[in-house]
Amino acid sequence: MDPLGRPRSPASQAARGSRWADRNFYLLALLAALTILGLIALVGWELYRGCHLALAKFGPAFLANSSWDPVSDVYGALPFIFGTLVSSLIALIIAVPLGVATALFLTEMAPQAIRQPVITVIEMLAAVPSVIFGLWGIFVLIPWLRDHLFPWLHSTLGFLPFFSGPIYGVSMLAGGIIVAIMILPIITSVSREIIRSVPNLQREAAYALGSTHWEVIRIAVLSYAHRGIFGAAVLGLGRALGETMAVTMVIGNRPEISASLFAPGYTLASVIANEFTEATSDLYLSALFELGLVLLGITLIVNVIAQLMLRTFSGSSTGKT
Amino acid sequence: MSADSYNQARPSISQQARRRWVSRIVTALMGLSALLVMTPLFLVLYFLIREGASALDWHFFTQLPKPTGEVGGGMANAIVGTLVLLGMAAAIGVPIGVMGGVYLAEYGGERTNDVIRFTADVLNGIPSIVWGMVVYAMLVVPFKTFSAYAGGVALGLMMVPMVMRTTEEVMLLVPQSYREAGLALGIARWKIITVIVIRTAMRGIVTGVLIALARVAGETAPLLFTALGNNFWSHNLSEPISALPLQIFSYAISPYDDWHRQAWAGALVLMLLILVTNLVVRMLSRGRPQS
Numbered sequence: 001m002d003p004l005g006r007p008r009s010p011a012s013q014a015a016r017g018s019r020w021a022d023r024n025f026y027l028l029a030l031l032a033a034l035t036i037l038g039l040i041a042l043v044g045w046e047l048y049r050g051c052h053l054a055l056a057k058f059g060p061a062f063l064a065n066s067s068w069d070p071v072s073d074v075y076g077a078l079p080f081i082f083g084t085l086v087s088s089l090i091a092l093i094i095a096v097p098l099g100v101a102t103a104l105f106l107t108e109m110a111p112q113a114i115r116q117p118v119i120t121v122i123e124m125l126a127a128v129p130s131v132i133f134g135l136w137g138i139f140v141l142i143p144w145l146r147d148h149l150f151p152w153l154h155s156t157l158g159f160l161p162f163f164s165g166p167i168y169g170v171s172m173l174a175g176g177i178i179v180a181i182m183i184l185p186i187i188t189s190v191s192r193e194i195i196r197s198v199p200n201l202q203r204e205a206a207y208a209l210g211s212t213h214w215e216v217i218r219i220a221v222l223s224y225a226h227r228g229i230f231g232a233a234v235l236g237l238g239r240a241l242g243e244t245m246a247v248t249m250v251i252g253n254r255p256e257i258s259a260s261l262f263a264p265g266y267t268l269a270s271v272i273a274n275e276f277t278e279a280t281s282d283l284y285l286s287a288l289f290e291l292g293l294v295l296l297g298i299t300l301i302v303n304v305i306a307q308l309m310l311r312t313f314s315g316s317s318t319g320k321t
Numbered sequence: 322m323s324a325d326s327y328n329q330a331r332p333s334i335s336q337q338a339r340r341r342w343v344s345r346i347v348t349a350l351m352g353l354s355a356l357l358v359m360t361p362l363f364l365v366l367y368f369l370i371r372e373g374a375s376a377l378d379w380h381f382f383t384q385l386p387k388p389t390g391e392v393g394g395g396m397a398n399a400i401v402g403t404l405v406l407l408g409m410a411a412a413i414g415v416p417i418g419v420m421g422g423v424y425l426a427e428y429g430g431e432r433t434n435d436v437i438r439f440t441a442d443v444l445n446g447i448p449s450i451v452w453g454m455v456v457y458a459m460l461v462v463p464f465k466t467f468s469a470y471a472g473g474v475a476l477g478l479m480m481v482p483m484v485m486r487t488t489e490e491v492m493l494l495v496p497q498s499y500r501e502a503g504l505a506l507g508i509a510r511w512k513i514i515t516v517i518v519i520r521t522a523m524r525g526i527v528t529g530v531l532i533a534l535a536r537v538a539g540e541t542a543p544l545l546f547t548a549l550g551n552n553f554w555s556h557n558l559s560e561p562i563s564a565l566p567l568q569i570f571s572y573a574i575s576p577y578d579d580w581h582r583q584a585w586a587g588a589l590v591l592m593l594l595i596l597v598t599n600l601v602v603r604m605l606s607r608g609r610p611q612s
Contacts (some may be wrong), residue, residue, distance in 0.1 A: 018511075018512070019509075021509060021511050022509050022510050025510070025514070026510075028420055029420045029421070029423045029424035029427070030428070031434075032417045032419075032420035033424035033425060033437050033485075034422035035421060035481060036421060036440050036441050036444065036481065036485065037436075037437065039444060039481065039482075040440055040443070040444055042455065042459070043452075043455050045449060045454065046454070046458040047458075049458065050454065065355050065587070088332055089559050097354070098354045098358055101350065101354035101355070102351070102355040102358045105352055105354065105355045106355065109348060109351060110352075116593070118355055118359065121362055122362075123599075124362055124596070125358075125359070125361060125362040127535060127536075127539075127599055128362070128365060128539075128595075129538075129539020129540070129566060129591060129592075129595065130523050130539065130540075130541065130542070131539065131541045131566045131569050132365065132369070132588045132591065132592060132593075133365070133574045134570070134573065134583065135569060136364070136368055136369075139348075139368070139372070139581065139585075140364070140572075141369050142448065159372065172345060181361045184358050184361075188358060199571075206599060211541070212341055212344035213348055215340070217438050235446070238446045239446070241448070242446075242447070242448025242450065242451070243448070244448070244541075245542055245566075249570075249573065254497040256372060269448055272450050272454065273450055273542055273545055275451075276454070276457075276545065276546050277545065277593050283353045286493070289458075291480075292450070292454045295451060296447065296451050299446060299451075300443065300446075302446075303442075303446035303447075304443060307443060
């Protein structure tokens with residue numbers, strides 16, 4: 001019997017059951033969606049909790065201190081911030097022109113028959129795990145760089161401070177090159193999406209004025225899409241900053257700040273990867289957590305900027321791999 | 322009008338020729354960069370096969386790693402470990418990711434959805450090593466041991482935003498009229514979603530899950546201080562467990578030639594695993610409009 005005293009029909013019972021199921025299903029879905037917000041809070045909180053010791057001991061000076069000496073419990077983040085920024089910058093300098101040019105080739109020039117295979121190859125490149133690039137870097141790339149490219153750079157551009165000094169093979173430049181390879185796919189595919197969204201009318205107008213192929217690309221396509229392409233580059237930067245394994249395997253892992261790109265460096269991500277399980281004192285571990293927090297902070301800012309730029313450009317989500 | 326002023330008003334022939342040449346050169350450079358971008362993949366695959374295939378034998382799949390200095394041995398435990406970790410990651414990432422996608426596609430208002438989507442995209446950009454630290458603080462410190470659970474959770478959490486975004490996308494592709502037909506028949510909302518919408522979008526959802534799995538299968542950084550690695554069989558999920566990427570990493574940076582050979586072999590196996598998954602994905606998504 002229901003509250004009004006009517007006999008309960010099987011139909012209304014079923015309706016009540018399904019309303020109950022409906023509500024719970026909705027709540028489950030809501031919970032799952034809110035997990036995303038929970039996750040970002042969890043990441044920030046756990047890192048913050050992990051580094052309170054170092055925060056209390058060093059304060060903001062942590063960021064500006066360039067010595068990293070676990071033996072005497074002195075920790076500074078500067079060499080790692082420097083290494084992370086420099087290796088990512090090298091990666092961007094190499095990957096952005098190549099990636100954008102490839103995206104232009106795919107959208108503006110390549111015949112249909114070539115387009116799909118090239119896209120497939122680039123997607124496969126994105127699927128190669130970092131550790132495999134690292135392995136290849138150690139045994140193939142580094143020897144080649146050491147014996148061919150670096151000596152050549154040294155003899156032709158050696159008057160610049162970046163390309164002087166002894167050559168070891170493992171180096172900031174090697175780290176930058178391997179990261180460049182790894183961010184090429186995302187820069188290419190996001191720029192391609194952006195360029196594809198340029199209206200054809202733009203191109204036709206430029207052609208009608210008698211432009212050559214390159215002029216069409218420059219005037220109609222690039223000037224229209226440059227904001228979005230910038231977003232793609234920033235997204236690539238976000239990936240480059242956090243790249244861990246491959247960089248750790250080729251960058252040389254020495255916490256030094258050197259003008260020469262042939263000198264070994266160290267990044268935030270690789271020092272965490274290398275020293276986390278060996279951190280013997282609480283302060284040491286805490287300092288590593290603080291490096292993690294710094295890394296998280298930088299990548300969050302960069303990613304938020306990238307997402308905002310891509311969103312305002314296309315109104316849709318192009319930020320996924 | 323004299324011939325002179327006519328020529329001044331029009332660009333000269335040589336100027337036009339120059340423009341055409343610039344265009345040709347730039348076009349050629351773009352084709353060249355496409356070639357250059359593809360080269361690393363071929364180089365990596367070439368060396369994986371050249372160095373890895375010779376080290377790959379039956380023992381590789383059936384034996385445990387040999388102690389330092391002894392030649393031979395295999396990565397049986399790492400292969401099984403990777404599969405176990407992926408299973409656990411899927412158990413966490415798939416339900417949360419799919420249900421979150423359901424919320425975004427079926428329930429959420431525009432504002433909430435924007436916030437959640439944005440956060441998911443930003444989460445996707447968090448370095449994987451950070452996930453390792455977070456799970457270390459969350460599961461390794463309180464339980465005082467590295468464990469397979471911690472590794473699985475780290476990979477699973479990474480999967481959540483990826484699966485959520487792809488699920489939402491394919492569910493939005495299901496025509497609205499399907500849902501309306503269900504409502505007209507008086508079917509409950511949750512049944513419409515599970516029986517009609519999810520089923521129609523199943524292929525796309527599976528594709529998204531496989532892509533996410535292939536991505537976390539190669540992850541090393543989040544496992545370094547969660548699953549840790551293990552040279553023996555793990556009989557218990559609360560013990561450290563080995564994984565292919567971990568084993569490849571520790572062998573690659575070791576000083577022994579035989580371990581380097583094993584690292585190449587392991588990398589070849591991992592790469593094949595990922596490539597096969599990608600092939601399956603391609604076959605599943607064939608026939609759908611190309612993006």
